[in-house]
Amino acid sequence: METRILLIGSGKSFMVTSIANELKASGFEVIKTEPDVTAIERIENRPPVFLFYVDEPEDMKDVFVYIKDKVVEDDISISIIGSHDDITKIFTNVPRERVAAVFERPVNVKQLGVQMMEVVAKEDERLQKKKILVVDDDGTMLRTIKSWLSDHYQVFMVNSGVAAITFLAKNRVDLILLDYEMPVTTGPKVLEMLRSESSTSNIPVMFLTVKSDKESVMQVLKFKPEGYLLKTMPPADLLASIDEFFEKKKLENVSKY
Structure with a gap:
């Protein structure tokens, strides 16, 4: 289990x-840094768990704007120590679902080690889940799909084909759910781009679409998508289809040995 923590505070x-x-007494390896974007960026091999000690939230505003992107890009979780008012202000910049724990001051330092061990254990369990990237220009659809799948999978979201390519340059996923119709770069074009690069050519892709007509299907067969999932599917059916895909992959891997 990962026991490194990045402690951010003065x-x-x-x-x-x-x-x-x-x-440290509770068994953690603690990496300390000032609440400064440049200082955080200089840290190599950053831990997946960040713990912020907030004195003046306005002084850390740039850091939390930076972290808002990093929680998705680098797949980190954050915990926050601060006053009730400070924490409320922070949530204007940081998505609540990526905040693993909140500790209101005054904090019991003796209990903090035990509580953070629980945070790390849950984060370790989450990181064992398969990773799915959802690509869709519709923000509502992105959030809906994430809500359907996030109990079972790590779900990442991007709103364009270009954003997907950028994300995949730094991150590895186990499956891509790709919208068929998107402005500028369509789903089929994105899949063609993915298949043309060695680093992404083998990532499984399923189209998430309202288009199930034969012409649309035939257009992308040469790029070998794993299948089509209709946006109109009930949540349970969508989840079952993805579960079935990963179970099939698991059996294929076992049969190789």
Whole structure:
């Protein structure tokens, strides 16, 4: 289990030092950094769990805007220590679903180690799930699909083909759910681009679409998509189709040995 934590807070703060010492005593490897985007970016092999100690949320505004993108791009979870008002302000910049834990000040430093061990355990369990990238220009559809699948899979979202290519340049996923009709770069064009690059050519792709006519299907057969999932499918049927796909892949891998 990953026991590294990135502790973000002022190095001059007595509480930050106390928290770091207590976490180390609880078995964590603690990497400390100032609440500064440049300082965070300089850290190589950053841990997947960030713990923020917030004194002045306005001073950390740039950091949280930066983290808003990083929680998706680098697949991290964050926990926050701060006052009730500070935490409320932070949630204007950080998606609540990626906040693993919130600790209101004054925090019990002795209990923090135990609570963060629970956070790390849950994060480790989450990271064991298969990764799915959903590509759709409709924000509502993206959020809907994520809500249907996130209990079973790690779900990442991008709203264009270009964004998908950019995301996949830095991240590996187990399946792509690709909208067929998108402006600028259509789903079939995105799949063609994916198949032309060695780093993405073998990533399984399923079309997520309202188009199931023969002409649309035939247009992309040469790129060998794993199948078609209709946006009108009931949530249970969509989940069952994806579960079936991964189970089939698992059996294929077993049969190779």
